[in-house]
Amino acid sequence: MKARPLAWLEGKRTFILLALAGAALPLMDDSYIGLIATRACIYWILVAGLNLVVGFAGQIAIGWVALLTLGAYTTAVLTAGTVLPVVHPFLALAISGAAGAMFGVVVGLPALRLRTFYFAMTTLGFATIVTQVALAWKGVTGGGIGVPGPVFPAPFDSGWGFYYFCFALAVVSTWMTANIAVSRFGRGLVAIRDAEVAGEASGVSKRSLLTTVFLFSGALAGVAGGLFASLQSYITPDAFTFDLSILFFIAILIGGRGSIVGPLLGTIILTVLPEFAAPLVAWSTFLYAALLLAIVLAMPGGIADLLDVKNRRPLERHREIVPRPEILPRLLGEERENEGLSLSNITLSFGGVRAIAGLDLEIRPGEVHGLIGPNGSGKTTTLNVISGYYAPQSGEVRLGKMALPPGAPQRRASFRIARTFQTPRVIGAESALDNVKTGGMIDGRASFAESLLTLPRHRRDEADLHERAMRALTAVGLEALADVRADRLQHSELRFLEIGRALMLRPACLLLDEPAAGLSAEEIRRLGTLIKAISRAGTAVLLVEHHADLIFDICDRVTVLNLGKVLAAGTPAEIRSHREVVSAYLGA
Numbered sequence: 001m002k003a004r005p006l007a008w009l010e011g012k013r014t015f016i017l018l019a020l021a022g023a024a025l026p027l028m029d030d031s032y033i034g035l036i037a038t039r040a041c042i043y044w045i046l047v048a049g050l051n052l053v054v055g056f057a058g059q060i061a062i063g064w065v066a067l068l069t070l071g072a073y074t075t076a077v078l079t080a081g082t083v084l085p086v087v088h089p090f091l092a093l094a095i096s097g098a099a100g101a102m103f104g105v106v107v108g109l110p111a112l113r114l115r116t117f118y119f120a121m122t123t124l125g126f127a128t129i130v131t132q133v134a135l136a137w138k139g140v141t142g143g144g145i146g147v148p149g150p151v152f153p154a155p156f157d158s159g160w161g162f163y164y165f166c167f168a169l170a171v172v173s174t175w176m177t178a179n180i181a182v183s184r185f186g187r188g189l190v191a192i193r194d195a196e197v198a199g200e201a202s203g204v205s206k207r208s209l210l211t212t213v214f215l216f217s218g219a220l221a222g223v224a225g226g227l228f229a230s231l232q233s234y235i236t237p238d239a240f241t242f243d244l245s246i247l248f249f250i251a252i253l254i255g256g257r258g259s260i261v262g263p264l265l266g267t268i269i270l271t272v273l274p275e276f277a278a279p280l281v282a283w284s285t286f287l288y289a290a291l292l293l294a295i296v297l298a299m300p301g302g303i304a305d306l307l308d309v310k311n312r313r314p315l316e317r318h319r320e321i322v323p324r325p326e327i328l329p330r331l332l333g334e335e336r337e338n339e340g341l342s343l344s345n346i347t348l349s350f351g352g353v354r355a356i357a358g359l360d361l362e363i364r365p366g367e368v369h370g371l372i373g374p375n376g377s378g379k380t381t382t383l384n385v386i387s388g389y390y391a392p393q394s395g396e397v398r399l400g401k402m403a404l405p406p407g408a409p410q411r412r413a414s415f416r417i418a419r420t421f422q423t424p425r426v427i428g429a430e431s432a433l434d435n436v437k438t439g440g441m442i443d444g445r446a447s448f449a450e451s452l453l454t455l456p457r458h459r460r461d462e463a464d465l466h467e468r469a470m471r472a473l474t475a476v477g478l479e480a481l482a483d484v485r486a487d488r489l490q491h492s493e494l495r496f497l498e499i500g501r502a503l504m505l506r507p508a509c510l511l512l513d514e515p516a517a518g519l520s521a522e523e524i525r526r527l528g529t530l531i532k533a534i535s536r537a538g539t540a541v542l543l544v545e546h547h548a549d550l551i552f553d554i555c556d557r558v559t560v561l562n563l564g565k566v567l568a569a570g571t572p573a574e575i576r577s578h579r580e581v582v583s584a585y586l587g588a
């Protein structure tokens, strides 16, 4: 068997090793090492929070040094007492955290509108603004001359005393971000990064989740800034360089997206490396850039990928998907009284193209309703109107008596409307189990703060979610692959995985967009049995499909679309013998 030299670094063991090493570091009795270790702890406090923004949510925030600067000046100015009465260093640190949180939201908000590099540019803009204000606002910040940093009271006033203070805060930051990573919030962030529409369909609200994370990440950066001011003894604007911002960002990339241990090791490496390469200090920007290039080209998954030994173990080649529909009632609820979904007079055009023209449709609970028609007849557009991705120009979608708000896809989950996609939208970097858990996002009761501190309600949520997700995976026949990363699964498994995720909503209405595409004949048969069982458990199922056999085998009713209009509607037998349908779609 192939040697796995990094296996011992997997998971929690690395954290424990690092914590023990960190706690024992003062035994070395070398104040220079103490200084570097303190700096690594401070950087990590900031990177821990930024990691949720960059590594988990995939937002390119490269100017986070702005928040370090803000925190440093806030603490220093408050404790120096040059402008206001002197504030106790601990209180000043807490105020810096609050200021960082507020400013974190301000810096982060453009991410709700801007994507990738545009957002990156705004964060850089903020970094420049903060440094320029620090330079220009001489009365408060001392301008280019600067301001003294705080000295924390005993026992934190000595080198190692201050180290332990920073180390303790770094441990707490790690613990809190690790708690978020394994909570529904962490999974929601990764969904925003890798499968935004699927996340929305599961009820992930990008706006509120990102705002909360910017708040938290900003608070950590503010606190890190306060500690940084103390470490520096005296701060001037040139302490907050662009290089520093790049260091924070690259530590996360080197570490690997969606990991905590990786960026932690990345931060330690990037803090320690320049000390060993002191003669190269003038080359630091060049070195960072070269390192980044090397990482992106040689190991895009970063350190975390190297450590992820579990996911390199080969999978069984000939795998079979054997759904277990008999457990559906336990997953979906034994006695459900769902209401049907109805569309009345829906019209939607894209420019001059009439995708749907006055469509009426009724999907009843306990039935499978097939929606068929030639390419471009408006089937996917109909699903997108029901699931809120498109707001129709006229007409109404109702669940029972309730009219659904047009648009607002992330609110559909609360109406228990679930869907799958024509091309499976899964989070490749997460396990099958975590993908399915994302579908149960809206059932979580614990707040972000409760998850941060892993309070009982959070633990109850997670235990419940785990049990249900395992049940959903069993129902769709994928329980043996629960721990496998989704990007290692076969296409057919992804199709069933999406259904598993949708079932987590206990849907009143399930929309399936060509679920049989790419499946073998046997898999289609099993899929048919599963879909039928889902509808019999009380769900209204809308099935868009090109496999006519599947449609006619399992549907209770079929609607045929042509050019966005209903060409025919009725039972499978009626549709099969409908003259116009046969000539327009089914063929002779």
Ligand SMILES: Nc1ncnc2c1ncn2[C@@H]1O[C@H](COP(=O)(O)OP(=O)(O)OP(=O)(O)O)[C@@H](O)[C@H]1O
Residues within 6 Å of the ligand: 350, 353, 354, 355, 373, 374, 375, 376, 377, 378, 379, 380, 381, 382
């Ligand atoms: N976002 C869009 N912008 C412009 N036109 C669009 C858009 N989405 C769909 N259309 C057009 O609307 C019509 C209906 O498309 P739709 O994807 O709903 O058809 P479909 O029946 O699902 O086809 P297929 O079976 O190929 O998936 C097509 O003419 C398509 O080109």
